[in-house]
Amino acid sequence: MSNALSRAVERYGAFRDEWYALPALVAASLIVLAAMPFLRQLALFGFAPLGLLIVTLIWATTAQAWNIMSGYTGQFSFGHAAFFGLGAYATIILTGTFGISPWIGMLLGSVLAGIYGLLIGALTFRYDLEGHYFALATLAFAELLRYVFTNVPQLGGASGFFRPLAREYADGPGLAAFQFTGDLPYYYLILGFLTVVTVVSLAINRSQLGYYLFAIREREQAAAAIGVPTYRYKLLAVAVSAFFTAWPGAFWAMYFNTIRPTTVFELLVNVEILLPAIVGGIGTVLGPIVGSFIVIPVSEFVRQSFSVPGLNNAVYGAILIAIVLYSPKGVVSWPSRFVELLRARTDLLDDDAA
Amino acid sequence: MLSSFLPDACCREAVALGGTFDALGMQAALGLSLPSPTIFAQYFVFAVLLGGIYGLVALGLTMIFGVMDVINFAHGALMVVAMYAVLVFSDATGLSPFFAIPFAVLLLFVLGVLVYRSTIAPIIDAPQENQLIVTFGVLLILVSGVEMVFGSDPQQLGLDLGSLEISGVFVPQGQLYALVIALVALAGTWLFLQRTMLGRAIRGTADNRDGAQYVGIDVPRIDALTFGIGAALAGLAGAVIPLFQSFTPALGDQYLINAFVVVVLGGLGSFPGAFVGGLIIGFIQVFGSAYLGGSTYQIVIFMAFILVLLVKPEGLLGGSGDE
Numbered sequence: 001m002s003n004a005l006s007r008a009v010e011r012y013g014a015f016r017d018e019w020y021a022l023p024a025l026v027a028a029s030l031i032v033l034a035a036m037p038f039l040r041q042l043a044l045f046g047f048a049p050l051g052l053l054i055v056t057l058i059w060a061t062t063a064q065a066w067n068i069m070s071g072y073t074g075q076f077s078f079g080h081a082a083f084f085g086l087g088a089y090a091t092i093i094l095t096g097t098f099g100i101s102p103w104i105g106m107l108l109g110s111v112l113a114g115i116y117g118l119l120i121g122a123l124t125f126r127y128d129l130e131g132h133y134f135a136l137a138t139l140a141f142a143e144l145l146r147y148v149f150t151n152v153p154q155l156g157g158a159s160g161f162f163r164p165l166a167r168e169y170a171d172g173p174g175l176a177a178f179q180f181t182g183d184l185p186y187y188y189l190i191l192g193f194l195t196v197v198t199v200v201s202l203a204i205n206r207s208q209l210g211y212y213l214f215a216i217r218e219r220e221q222a223a224a225a226i227g228v229p230t231y232r233y234k235l236l237a238v239a240v241s242a243f244f245t246a247w248p249g250a251f252w253a254m255y256f257n258t259i260r261p262t263t264v265f266e267l268l269v270n271v272e273i274l275l276p277a278i279v280g281g282i283g284t285v286l287g288p289i290v291g292s293f294i295v296i297p298v299s300e301f302v303r304q305s306f307s308v309p310g311l312n313n314a315v316y317g318a319i320l321i322a323i324v325l326y327s328p329k330g331v332v333s334w335p336s337r338f339v340e341l342l343r344a345r346t347d348l349l350d351d352d353a354a
Numbered sequence: 355m356l357s358s359f360l361p362d363a364c365c366r367e368a369v370a371l372g373g374t375f376d377a378l379g380m381q382a383a384l385g386l387s388l389p390s391p392t393i394f395a396q397y398f399v400f401a402v403l404l405g406g407i408y409g410l411v412a413l414g415l416t417m418i419f420g421v422m423d424v425i426n427f428a429h430g431a432l433m434v435v436a437m438y439a440v441l442v443f444s445d446a447t448g449l450s451p452f453f454a455i456p457f458a459v460l461l462l463f464v465l466g467v468l469v470y471r472s473t474i475a476p477i478i479d480a481p482q483e484n485q486l487i488v489t490f491g492v493l494l495i496l497v498s499g500v501e502m503v504f505g506s507d508p509q510q511l512g513l514d515l516g517s518l519e520i521s522g523v524f525v526p527q528g529q530l531y532a533l534v535i536a537l538v539a540l541a542g543t544w545l546f547l548q549r550t551m552l553g554r555a556i557r558g559t560a561d562n563r564d565g566a567q568y569v570g571i572d573v574p575r576i577d578a579l580t581f582g583i584g585a586a587l588a589g590l591a592g593a594v595i596p597l598f599q600s601f602t603p604a605l606g607d608q609y610l611i612n613a614f615v616v617v618v619l620g621g622l623g624s625f626p627g628a629f630v631g632g633l634i635i636g637f638i639q640v641f642g643s644a645y646l647g648g649s650t651y652q653i654v655i656f657m658a659f660i661l662v663l664l665v666k667p668e669g670l671l672g673g674s675g676d677e
Contacts, residue, residue: 076482076483076486078486123660123664124663124664127663127664127665127667129663129664129667131482131483132419132423132425132482132486132622133618133663133667135425135482135483135486136425136614136618136663137660137663137664139611139614140615140656140659140660140663141656141660143611143652143656144653144656144657144660147649147650147652147653147656148653150648150649151647151648151649151650151653267607267611271490271494278487308502309501309502309505309506310497310498310499310501310502310506310603311498311502313494313497313498314494314495314498314499314502316491316494317490317491317492317493317494317495317498318491318495319491320487320488320490320491320494321473321488321491321492321495324477324480324484324487324488324491325473325476325477325488328480328484
């Protein structure tokens with residue numbers, strides 16, 4: 001084995017154990033993402049249309065928010081479409097019906113999502129729902145909203161809403177209107193959202209709160225026994241997660257022209273939200289971002305290359321199964337596994353030489 | 355004529371748009387302006403028929419849960435495969451779709467064992483979420499596969515079984531056959547579980563997996579068998595649906611969600627519970643779409659679901675595990 005490679009592996013292995021490794025990797029990833037539009041011009045990533053990058057970042061942000069609750073605390077939510085949809089609907093209803101700034105709509109949607117999350121959490125945690133029952137209950141709360149929005153005409157009914165024109169409620173396109181003429185500002189806006197949620201996630205990961213959440217995930221009764229107020233911290237995790245899931249929902253409503261119950265509350269949305277986190281690595285800060293950059297481009301590539309409707313969903317399914325069966329810790333665990341593998345091999349070779 | 359007013363679970367969107375099944379249309383069709391005993395009896399019949407179908411849909415789901423503690427998200431997708439298997443079989447042979455039902459059941463048993471061996475068996479001891487995700491992956495692959503081959507347009511068998519009329523109340527025969535098949539399946543599965551050695555082994559595994567292993571039961575083999583039977587029951591449910599409604603690859607999702615509700619209402623793992631839960635959902639859906647309009651009944655269903663999950667998660671008839 002070449003010495004350069006083994007030295008690089010050793011150096012990475014040492015770096016990985018440093019306290020600043022994760023913040024450095026997160027910062028590096030965000031800088032690369034910020035430079036992405038310029039890299040596209042250099043034809044490095046010329047194959048990736050900006051629209052695709054935007055969609056990728058939307059799902060990276062939802063997965064990052066989902067991860068705070070389900071990854072850190074282990075409370076597996078299958079109903080995050082509820083929070084996503086609340087963000088989308090609050091934004092577009094306030095803007096379209098009342099002419100209020102979409103930013104206020106987004107804030108209101110986030111608070112509503114947080115309250116809905118608290119309601120779900122208060123009921124399910126109070127009654128000790130776990131595992132399957134918890135996942136099914138969260139799904140039911142999401143489906144409930146879908147039918148409420150489908151059946152109440154004031155909430156748009158089955159046909160939903162169209163995004164109003166920027167000049168109807170603002171001076172025209174711009175940051176204040178949450179609407180732009182090109183895709184590039186949208187890209188930096190969603191990157192901004194992702195950065196905020198990622199920093200929050202990293203801060204929780206490194207704080208006392210994070211240790212409490214991990215303790216709840218690993219063994220809730222033991223955590224409670226040593227004095228962690230588990231109920232309160234689980235509620236906090238749900239509320240934070242729901243609050244931030246509404247942000248990409250609001251972005252979705254303003255970026256795409258129309259929302260309907262079937263586009264934001266659909267069964268598959270629940271999966272699209274958590275899929276990047278699972279593929280990238282549940283409970284890790286980088287996992288949702290890495291996962292999203294694997295899942296969404298692959299699915300989009302399949303959709304565009306083969307004009308077979310449904311094939312991209314089959315690819316989603318295959319990725320899900322493959323990851324859970326063969327690498328449940330996700331793609332971000334691969335470098336470490338690689339290091340372990342090479343170290344074990346080096347040790348073996350050293351033994352042979354001695 | 356009346357068949358266009360059947361409580362058609364496939365057409366929720368159509369129902370939401372004020373379409374196939376609403377009280378006014380029904381009353382107009384029968385020349386009445388207020389609910390009469392006849393109308394009420396008509397709704398009652400529809401509710402029982404629909405409830406029986408929901409019970410059948412929930413049967414395989416509750417069995418897999420009761421024995422293996424796995425929530426099978428692919429259940430609706432397995433039903434979809436069976437629907438299209440019936441379509442292909444009747445088209446290819448020209449025989450009555452009733453002959454296609456055993457074919458679909460057998461096919462789904464084999465498919466179920468394959469799915470179990472390739473995706474569930476390796477992670478049967480992993481956290482519950484992993485199994486949920488994997489079965490969802492199977493759902494996506496199966497439904498997309500059907501969509502790729504047959505497209506997403508509605509298909510139907512072109513079968514008109516007509517309706518019986520009993521003193522002004524119509525009983526659509528397709529759904530009546532489905533109900534009879536559901537009851538036979540319930541009885542058959544119950545007898546198999548209660549009266550055979552294999553059934554006893556399955557019940558033992560459901561009660562105590564480790565204990566079953568200690569007394570010499572081959573638990574992985576029982577799991578494969580259970581998943582196969584669960585898939586075969588999904589196949590049976592899927593195979594009878596073309597008898598009375600048109601179908602699309604997306605139909606499975608709609609039955610799946612309500613089947614979860616049925617299974618939890620009745621108690622996860624309980625067979626009689628599946629039918630009691632099915633009837634409850636059938637009544638909410640039929641009377642709800644008649645008197646509340648749109649798909650508002652679905653809101654009632656989810657509220658009932660959440661209430662039972664919170665207050666009595668073992669279900670209305672649950673607590674005793676597999677029966």
